[in-house]
Amino acid sequence: MATRHSRSAARLMMAPAVVLLLGWMLVPLTMTLWFSFRKYLPLRGGDLGFVGFENYGRFLSSSSFWPAVQTTLVIVGGVLIVSVVLGILLALLLDQPIWGQGVVRILVIAPFFVMPTVSALVWKNMFMDPVNGILAHLWRFFGAEPVQWLSQASIPSIIMIVSWQWLPFATLILLTAIQSLDSEQLEAAEMDGAPPLKRFAYIILPHLARAITIVILIQTIFLLSIFAEIFVTTGGAFGTRTLTYLIFQRVLENQNVGLGSAGGVYAIILANIVALFLMRIVGRNLDA
Amino acid sequence: MARAVTPRRKAVNTALAWAVGLILFFPILWTILTSFKTEAQAIADPPIFLFFDWTLENYAIVQERSDYMRFLWNSIIIAGCSTLLGVAIGVPAAWSMAFVPSKRTKDILLWMLSTKMLPAVGVLYPIYILFIQLGLLDSRVGLTVVIMLINLPIIIWMLYTYFKEIPGEILEAARMDGAGLREELIHVLTPMAIPGIASTVLLNVILAWNEAFWTLNLTAVDAAPLTAFIASYSSPEGLFFAKLSAASTMAIAPILILGWFSQKQLVRGLTFGAVK
Amino acid sequence: MGRITLENITKSFGTTEVIPPLDLTIEDGEFTVFVGPSGCGKSTLLRLIAGLEDVTSGKVSIDGTDATMVPPAKRGLAMVFQSYALYPHMSVRKNIAFPLRMAKMDPGEITRRVESAADVLNLTDYLDRRPGQLSGGQRQRVAIGRAIVREPAAFLFDEPLSNLDAALRVGMRLEISELHERLKTTMIYVTHDQVEAMTMADKIVVLRAGHIEQVGSPLDLYRTPRNTFVAGFIGSPKMNLIDGAEAAKHDAHTIGIRPEHIEVSEAGGPWSGVVGVSEHLGSDTFFHIHDTGLAETLTVRAGGEVGFRHGDRVSLTPRADALHRFDDKGLRL
Numbered sequence: 077m078a079t080r081h082s083r084s085a086a087r088l089m090m091a092p093a094v095v096l097l098l099g100w101m102l103v104p105l106t107m108t109l110w111f112s113f114r115k116y117l118p119l120r121g122g123d124l125g126f127v128g129f130e131n132y133g134r135f136l137s138s139s140s141f142w143p144a145v146q147t148t149l150v151i152v153g154g155v156l157i158v159s160v161v162l163g164i165l166l167a168l169l170l171d172q173p174i175w176g177q178g179v180v181r182i183l184v185i186a187p188f189f190v191m192p193t194v195s196a197l198v199w200k201n202m203f204m205d206p207v208n209g210i211l212a213h214l215w216r217f218f219g220a221e222p223v224q225w226l227s228q229a230s231i232p233s234i235i236m237i238v239s240w241q242w243l244p245f246a247t248l249i250l251l252t253a254i255q256s257l258d259s260e261q262l263e264a265a266e267m268d269g270a271p272p273l274k275r276f277a278y279i280i281l282p283h284l285a286r287a288i289t290i291v292i293l294i295q296t297i298f299l300l301s302i303f304a305e306i307f308v309t310t311g312g313a314f315g316t317r318t319l320t321y322l323i324f325q326r327v328l329e330n331q332n333v334g335l336g337s338a339g340g341v342y343a344i345i346l347a348n349i350v351a352l353f354l355m356r357i358v359g360r361n362l363d364a
Numbered sequence: 365m366a367r368a369v370t371p372r373r374k375a376v377n378t379a380l381a382w383a384v385g386l387i388l389f390f391p392i393l394w395t396i397l398t399s400f401k402t403e404a405q406a407i408a409d410p411p412i413f414l415f416f417d418w419t420l421e422n423y424a425i426v427q428e429r430s431d432y433m434r435f436l437w438n439s440i441i442i443a444g445c446s447t448l449l450g451v452a453i454g455v456p457a458a459w460s461m462a463f464v465p466s467k468r469t470k471d472i473l474l475w476m477l478s479t480k481m482l483p484a485v486g487v488l489y490p491i492y493i494l495f496i497q498l499g500l501l502d503s504r505v506g507l508t509v510v511i512m513l514i515n516l517p518i519i520i521w522m523l524y525t526y527f528k529e530i531p532g533e534i535l536e537a538a539r540m541d542g543a544g545l546r547e548e549l550i551h552v553l554t555p556m557a558i559p560g561i562a563s564t565v566l567l568n569v570i571l572a573w574n575e576a577f578w579t580l581n582l583t584a585v586d587a588a589p590l591t592a593f594i595a596s597y598s599s600p601e602g603l604f605f606a607k608l609s610a611a612s613t614m615a616i617a618p619i620l621i622l623g624w625f626s627q628k629q630l631v632r633g634l635t636f637g638a639v640k
Numbered sequence: 641m642g643r644i645t646l647e648n649i650t651k652s653f654g655t656t657e658v659i660p661p662l663d664l665t666i667e668d669g670e671f672t673v674f675v676g677p678s679g680c681g682k683s684t685l686l687r688l689i690a691g692l693e694d695v696t697s698g699k700v701s702i703d704g705t706d707a708t709m710v711p712p713a714k715r716g717l718a719m720v721f722q723s724y725a726l727y728p729h730m731s732v733r734k735n736i737a738f739p740l741r742m743a744k745m746d747p748g749e750i751t752r753r754v755e756s757a758a759d760v761l762n763l764t765d766y767l768d769r770r771p772g773q774l775s776g777g778q779r780q781r782v783a784i785g786r787a788i789v790r791e792p793a794a795f796l797f798d799e800p801l802s803n804l805d806a807a808l809r810v811g812m813r814l815e816i817s818e819l820h821e822r823l824k825t826t827m828i829y830v831t832h833d834q835v836e837a838m839t840m841a842d843k844i845v846v847l848r849a850g851h852i853e854q855v856g857s858p859l860d861l862y863r864t865p866r867n868t869f870v871a872g873f874i875g876s877p878k879m880n881l882i883d884g885a886e887a888a889k890h891d892a893h894t895i896g897i898r899p900e901h902i903e904v905s906e907a908g909g910p911w912s913g914v915v916g917v918s919e920h921l922g923s924d925t926f927f928h929i930h931d932t933g934l935a936e937t938l939t940v941r942a943g944g945e946v947g948f949r950h951g952d953r954v955s956l957t958p959r960a961d962a963l964h965r966f967d968d969k970g971l972r973l
Contacts, residue, residue, distance in 0.1 A: 086466075169384065183386060183388060301483045323488070539713050556728065
């Protein structure tokens with residue numbers, strides 16, 4: 077509620093943010109759309125004209141498209157499962173009264189603050205190196221043959237690295253959600269004779285449902301565009317080429333801008349499908 | 365939900381939680397420890413945990429060889445300036461939406477959020493080519509602007525949720541007391557919102573510091589921040605564990621410290637107020 | 641000075657009309673109370689006067705000058721909010737000084753005025769505390785202090801006592817009345833509590849759904865309510881309203897009789913009924929009488945302690961001269 081006066085002031089004060097974001101969205105998006113309909117090879121002849129939907133067709137039919145989609149889905153799905161399941165368990169554990177809770181929380185959160193290039197590099201060399209990595213030492217200690225992590229088990233390795241980064245995020249949000257649960261509900265259930273497992277299944281889990289959905293949606297959006305972790309570890313080799321990485325290669329490495337842009341449009345559509353679900357939840361929350 | 369439990373149960377929980385915490389933290393701990401080892405000790409078999417000859421030479425070598433300070437400076441400038449710029453643009457916008465809401469406020473907020481969902485790779489080439497044409501490639505200015513833009517929706521959302529908690533009557537009281545818009549913002553809103561603004565700055569410095577897609581793709585030498593500096597160690601000649609560790613430690617230490625202060629804000633900032 | 645006139649003002653939020661065309665004059669120095677049930681538009685009306693909302697159409701004048709488009713900061717009015725709206729980051733001293741600082745007053749003068757206001761309001765010992773460290777009543781006083789220091793043309797109070805407990809409410813009511821006696825400044829006071837309205841006002845404006853139902857002094861409203869709504873709203877306990885045959889006897893659609901104008905006795909009255917709940921206040925006793933054949937219940941007030949019990953059949957005698965008659969539209973006959 078306000079006056080004409082404050083409303084016009086408000087419009088004025090909102091203008092810079094709106095104009096900037098509008099520009100940031102529209103200009104590159106229009107350009108991507110434009111390029112996606114052209115045969116455009118900056119290093120091999122430049123702009124070779126309008127080709128209709130050819131780039132879209134070629135991107136879909138290229139032999140690397142479906143493997144890239146598959147890789148993307150496996151990595152995103154894998155990280156989601158690991159981080160959500162472990163996140164729930166960890167959040168339940170951290171919710172219990174323990175000694176040194178503050179310190180433990182810090183230890184658990186820390187990986188989220190490590191920049192992606194560092195975590196990729198540290199895991200790749202100091203943990204997954206088949207000769208000198210910690211994991212190799214561990215395997216040898218138990219008499220097993222060290223694993224060539226990033227070439228023989230490339231996708232699980234990437235899932236492991238990315239999960240390590242995102243588990244703290246899931247844990248933190250789920251922990252916040254658990255702590256907002258009214259303890260009287262649990263006490264009432266306990267008085268009603270519900271054992272711990274039932275209390276978890278019928279009270280805690282439904283209470284967490286919303287938080288879990290949000291974790292899944294937000295992580296999906298970020299995970300669909302993970303880049304540095306692959307760039308630094310395998311460079312897209314050994315079956316780790318995700319959709320994002322494929323587009324990156326088409327655009328900057330092969331300099332096939334038209335084809336890459338068509339891929340970009342697919343990526344935007346994919347992200348928007350996920351975003352739509354997220355925004356509906358967030359929007360509903362705004363009304364409350 | 366803090367409830368009374370038996371000491372035995374608490375001890376078991378404590379042991380379990382600490383074990384998990386230490387496992388998750390171990391890669392960071394190991395990196396920090398290794399950074400103080402000699403290269404030989406860093407790859408010793410079996411690995412040496414604590415009893416090695418502590419040395420600082422790796423840090424000296426890293427600084428000398430790759431001019432760490434320059435990357436650090438770029439990171440500080442880019443993360444700091446993009447955040448401050450974002451807050452300067454975000455405070456008025458968030459004020460508008462929190463205190464002068466209209467029918468479109470919700471749509472605008474959600475639209476701003478949707479720009480954050482735009483996959484970077486979808487607009488990589490346009491930004492790349494625009495940067496070349498505007499002479500912004502490998503410049504701190506260009507990167508600052510791009511990172512400001514990708515974080516602006518988060519900044520506005522966080523500020524919005526903090527401002528929403530300030531009762532509108534207090535701002536109206538200021539208006540009745542003769543304060544104009546400027547005085548209302550400076551003397552009343554800002555002092556009351558300081559904790560929220562500080563949290564917003566903190567989280568966004570962290571996000572900007574760790575941003576790795578645009579920093580890797582839009583910089584080469586001059587404007588490269590620490591993300592790019594570390595990526596340069598992935599090439600084979602950089603494979604010396606101790607030096608790699610020293611470089612990594614230097615890249616993450618400042619932000620780890622900031623991050624520990626901002627756990628609560630992290631939840632609010634990254635879930636757009638949907639989880640409290 | 642503080643004469644406020646509203647000419648033909650309306651207010652709509654979107655397509656909902658909250659205030660239909662309305663005229664009102666508040667004379668200089670008058671203590672005017674806007675009263676009505678929640679959602680009747682009384683707070684909106686106050687905010688229109690304050691300038692915190694724009695009128696959709698019409699004209700607001702303060703002391704003869706058109707203030708319709710003047711922003712709140714420039715209207716020279718002071719407001720006390722329901723939540724007190726103190727600045728939490730400032731000490732009591734700074735809170736009270738804020739409007740003077742905004743007016744760019746000389747610091748010496750600010751100190752003098754703040755200290756004299758604090759003296760009047762018994763806040764001298766609390767000047768360096770933050771609002772968070774004060775009790776509800778003290779916060780209320782700070783809010784009033786912030787309003788009086790700038791010597792406004794009029795004070796606007798938006799349900800200022802509703803967050804206080806009952807005992808404090810009575811005390812603050814007296815303090816505000818006392819303040820008005822001393823300052824003689826125009827005060828406009830919004831409340832949903834008709835007791836506050838009756839005890840404080842020079843002039844009461846009864847509102848329902850944005851309409852002014854009646855304007856008048858407390859006793860005017862009590863003696864000659866213009867319609868059944870005002871009749872039911874003003875006075876405590878509420879006036880008894882009776883429809884049907886009994887009303888027809890008096891050539892009316894509805895008749896009203898206040899609880900204090902019905903005499904209760906063992907026998908001999910024209911009406912009778914069965915005693916339900918009795919509320920014993922010591923000075924008075926309220927009986928809720930059922931089975932009268934007139935209305936669901938009749939409330940009757942008896943002075944002092946009267947010994948009827950639950951279930952007793954009693955006889956009722958209304959005072960003929962205190963009967964209110966209303967037509968089928970609820971208007972006074």
